[in-house]
Amino acid sequence: MDISIKQLLVPTLSASGEQHKPHHIAYTDWGNPNNPNVIVCVHGLTRNCRDFDFLAQALQADFRIISVDVVGRGQSDWLEHAQDYDFYPLYLSDALALVTHIQSQYQQRITLNWIGTSMGGLIGMVLAIQPDLPVTLNKLVMSDIGPLIPATALKRIADYVGKDPRFENFAAFKAYMKAISVTFGPLTEEQWTHMAIHSAREYADGTYGFRYDPKIAYSFKAHEITDIDLWQQWDQLTVPTLVLRGVESDVLSVQTAAQMQIRGPKAQIVELPGIGHSPMLMDDHQIRIVRDFIKAS
DSSP states (O other): OOOOOEEEEEEEOOTTSOOEEEEEEEEEEESOTTOSEEEEEEOOTTOOGGGGHHHHHHHTTTOEEEEEOOTTBTTSOOOSOGGGGGOHHHHHHHHHHHHHHHHTTOSSOOEEEEEEETHHHHHHHHHHTOTTOSSEEEEEEEESOOSEEOHHHHHHHHTTTTOOOOBSSHHHHHHHHHHHTGGGOOOOHHHHHHHHHHHEEEOTTSOEEESBOGGGGHHHHHSOOOOEEOHHHHHHOOSOEEEEEETTOSSSOHHHHHHHHHSTTOOEEEEETTOOSOOOSOSHHHHHHHHHHHHOO
């Protein structure tokens, strides 16, 4: 899948309030650019926009699909100041800039659907409750994330994020990536290779590392790791919401998923056996679940 990457220059909101130089966010653009039925896809903490290539290929006949690299990941710029990765309004500002940019390409108001894996789902949730959005948010899909994230799961993630390991060759990098990503569930060798290719960064000395800024781990180091509680935001949400939960997930518990069904948007929950954190929306079954939810009237 060799496709072009587009870039958008956006301002950098700073945790310190200082003026920091703007940054580029990169994204893929699938389907008919005139189609007003748009899906924006946003990945998890250390992932990138190419995770959604399989989903985009399957849905591009019916939708225009924009898949974005969150700042500090994939092909997007790295921030100068580590503490800015800990400033959550920056992620919301980038998301607003992207959807405003997409809407500006149309004469009519677009219908926007948001698909987010883990962190990408939280960004969509917070975006959806903003007043005076420049677009109509139609449906929200969240892969294995909810408004309560246990500290135990955050500590597990903190154990590997930001360590910046280097590997002598691509095969060693891929093997490590698979080992730390086993909770994604059963993927084909083609899918693992695709993910490894787009997750790897080759350095001048021939070694391989991850294509994300190690400074994204700043928040894990700057604060004591405690539960993240976003129930206040969830309870404001009114957009029809689908949540895919890996049965073996330590990020989205059975108890939290049950509460999500009766609070806020009263989400539709789909449990996926044999998967932890998080379903990657690459196989036909998961793609069909997402497509049927978004296309349902």
